[in-house]
Amino acid sequence: MSDIYAPPQAPLVVLHEDAEVLLVDKPAGLLSVPGKGPELADCLLTRVQAAFPDALLVHRLDRDTSGVMIFALTPHAQRHLGLQFEKRMTRKTYVARVWGVPSEKTGTVDLPLIVDWPNRPRQMVDHANGKPAQTDWRVLKDEGDTSRVRLHPKTGRSHQLRVHMLALGHPILGDPFYATGPARAFPRLMLHSEELRFKHPQGGRSMKIRTTALF
Numbered sequence: 111m112s113d114i115y116a117p118p119q120a121p122l123v124v125l126h127e128d129a130e131v132l133l134v135d136k137p138a139g140l141l142s143v144p145g146k147g148p149e150l151a152d153c154l155l156t157r158v159q160a161a162f163p164d165a166l167l168v169h170r171l172d173r174d175t176s177g178v179m180i181f182a183l184t185p186h187a188q189r190h191l192g193l194q195f196e197k198r199m200t201r202k203t204y205v206a207r208v209w210g211v212p213s214e215k216t217g218t219v220d221l222p223l224i225v226d227w228p229n230r231p232r233q234m235v236d237h238a239n240g241k242p243a244q245t246d247w248r249v250l251k252d253e254g255d256t257s258r259v260r261l262h263p264k265t266g267r268s269h270q271l272r273v274h275m276l277a278l279g280h281p282i283l284g285d286p287f288y289a290t291g292p293a294r295a296f297p298r299l300m301l302h303s304e305e306l307r308f309k310h311p312q313g314g315r316s317m318k319i320r321t322t323a324l325f
Contacts (some may be wrong), residue, residue: 118154119142122161125178125319130187130311132162135321136179137300154179169195172269174286177204177303178321184309190311194268201307204261204271205250205323207300208280209293212215212255216248219274223267232287233269235277243267246276255292256283259305271301300325 116139123135134154136142141153158165158181165181166188182188195303222240226232234240244264249259255281261271272288275281281289284296304324312316 115141115145115152116199122157123321125321127162128183130183132158132165132181132183133306133319134158134179134181136171138176138231141173142157142179142183143167149228152293163190168192169266171303172299172301174284174299175204175292175301175303176324178306178319179303180306180308180319184311187311191308194308198264198266199309201305202266202303203305203307205258205302205304206260206261206271207253207256207283207325209256209283209289210280210302211252212249212259212278213249213281214249217246217278219243219245219247219277221274221277223270223273225268231268231279232268233273235273240264240265243270243274245271247275247278251273298325 118137118139120137125135126133136154143152143155144151155167164183168180168182168188168191171179178298182191207286221235221243222237223233223243224236224240246262248260249257250260264269272282272285276288281291281293283300284298305320307318
């Protein structure tokens with residue numbers, strides 16, 4: 111995996127649009143927000159704002175993660191959605207391909223995380239100083255040397271799913287930070303934000319937006 115930032119140039123894929131919210135399918139390899147320096151200016155936020163000038167950021171996905179991402183189209187919606195994420199009222203579902211096959215079919219990882227300062231942006235498990243982090247997981251398919259899993263993060267720590275799967279001994283395939291050897295030798299990080307459930311800022315009705323992984 112190259113260190114040169116060369117984001118995909120595919121057209122914007124809109125999953126849902128109304129007066130308050132916009133949901134799009136973020137491609138892998140594209141930053142959610144601009145990085146430091148002009149070479150990292152191209153990102154999903156600026157692409158979305160080119161088509162929807164009123165779009166406001168609510169949350170982020172890692173550069174290498176694909177899938178559902180929500181933007182607000184009004185300040186009210188941004189506040190409403192921001193509180194839902196902060197209070198863990200949203201439900202996020204991810205699908206990933208990982209190295210090896212877990213011995214159990216389902217489980218929960220409950221390991222506190224903290225930034226690994228000498229190696230940032232890497233994160234690490236730290237029982238003394240880490241922030242609480244929990245992930246529910248379930249095996250979907252045994253693929254031999256690898257397996258497909260569904261992940262439900264209960265918290266939203268940076269790199270949470272990556273570090274939690276590594277802690278289980280099953281790093282996510284293609285992960286440039288945590289996978290090694292044959293597990294790393296994949297063209298992209300095999301992690302996809304498959305579904306987001308949230309309350310609509312106008313009226314509070316429950317919504318569920320999905321997009322299928324391309325791996």
